[in-house]
Amino acid sequence: MRKHTMGLLAMAAASTLVLSACGSAEVGGEPDGGGTATAGGDGGGDGITIGIKYDQPGLGLQDGAEYTGFDVDVARYVANELGYSEDQITFKETPSANREAMLQNGDVDMIFATYSITDDRKEVIDFAGPYFIAGQDLLVAADNTDITGPEDLEGKNLCSVTGSTSAEKIKTDYAEGVQLLERPGYAECVTALSAGQVDAVTTDDIILAGLAAANGDGNLKVVGAPFSEEQYGVGLPKDSDQCEAINEAITKMIDDGAWEEAVATNTEGADYTPNADLNPPKPADCA
Ligand code: GLU
Numbered sequence: 341m342r343k344h345t346m347g348l349l350a351m352a353a354a355s356t357l358v359l360s361a362c363g364s365a366e367v368g369g370e371p372d373g374g375g376t377a378t379a380g381g382d383g384g385g386d387g388i389t390i391g392i393k394y395d396q397p398g399l400g401l402q403d404g405a406e407y408t409g410f411d412v413d414v415a416r417y418v419a420n421e422l423g424y425s426e427d428q429i430t431f432k433e434t435p436s437a438n439r440e441a442m443l444q445n446g447d448v449d450m451i452f453a454t455y456s457i458t459d460d461r462k463e464v465i466d467f468a469g470p471y472f473i474a475g476q477d478l479l480v481a482a483d484n485t486d487i488t489g490p491e492d493l494e495g496k497n498l499c500s501v502t503g504s505t506s507a508e509k510i511k512t513d514y515a516e517g518v519q520l521l522e523r524p525g526y527a528e529c530v531t532a533l534s535a536g537q538v539d540a541v542t543t544d545d546i547i548l549a550g551l552a553a554a555n556g557d558g559n560l561k562v563v564g565a566p567f568s569e570e571q572y573g574v575g576l577p578k579d580s581d582q583c584e585a586i587n588e589a590i591t592k593m594i595d596d597g598a599w600e601e602a603v604a605t606n607t608e609g610a611d612y613t614p615n616a617d618l619n620p621p622k623p624a625d626c627a
Contacts, residue, residue, distance in 0.1 A: 466583060479548040493514050500543060
């Protein structure tokens with residue numbers, strides 16, 4: 341039923357290549373839509389480079405020279421409040437496994453990429469926010485009836501993303517009898533699910549809902565039994581002095597209705613309602 345290990349390895353290698361081939365939309369890019377999203381570039385000194393996801397419909401999605409999604413909308417709003425105009429923003433892809441390093445290396449100035457605030461990550465970077473709270477869930481075939489929550493995972497093949505809290509939680513809490521396939525991005529996991537190579541994909545419910553709406557033709561469904569609390573923060577380099585200003589911008593976005601509108605427009609067509617007990621969240625005190 342499942343493909344041989346060789347096949348999976350070959351696909352993993354291929355997708356890694358694809359990822360690195362189109363992983364950056366930064367300055368110096370080709371003029372014809374190679375992903376450059378800035379007029380001035382960040383070489384001018386007064387622009388800002390923001391890390392987002394490129395393959396998460398409804399959250400962070402690159403479509404040619406266009407960037408859409410809730411994370412992108414919050415990023416634009418916050419950058420604007422910090423004094424950056426649209427043409428001073430450069431978006432750059434920050435895959436889950438690379439986020440801390442990209443902040444530490446100065447590859448990006450801040451990250452809005454379904455980036456959960458965790459104590460481990462706080463050891464090497466700072467967070468502003470949270471600006472949204474999601475929960476880890478499972479994506480399965482629409483006709484699947486035997487996976488109704490994480491307690492049903494024994495003996496199942498799962499896919500998640502390297503460097504995510506989602507993969508981490510499976511390894512620490514549900515390791516028994518679960519076969520975990522790790523890929524660089526969730527879109528690759530959906531491909532594996534659609535091909536029958538895994539029984540489920542696991543990550544945050546809002547990500548899975550967007551992927552199901554974009555990819556499934558109704559063939560995929562989110563189980564709807566969240567088993568974690570994922571607080572989406574704005575990733576910043578350690579000892580950043582921007583946390584307060586970003587939290588003020590997030591609070592303003594929530595108060596003036598733009599946050600709610602961004603949630604609504606970016607989840608339209610997806611079967612998803614944010615947890616109303618947790619959202620909108622109040623940004624935490626800065627360290
Ligand atoms: N929110 C989780 C995390 O930060 C999962 C989603 C992601 O990989 O971006 O790891």
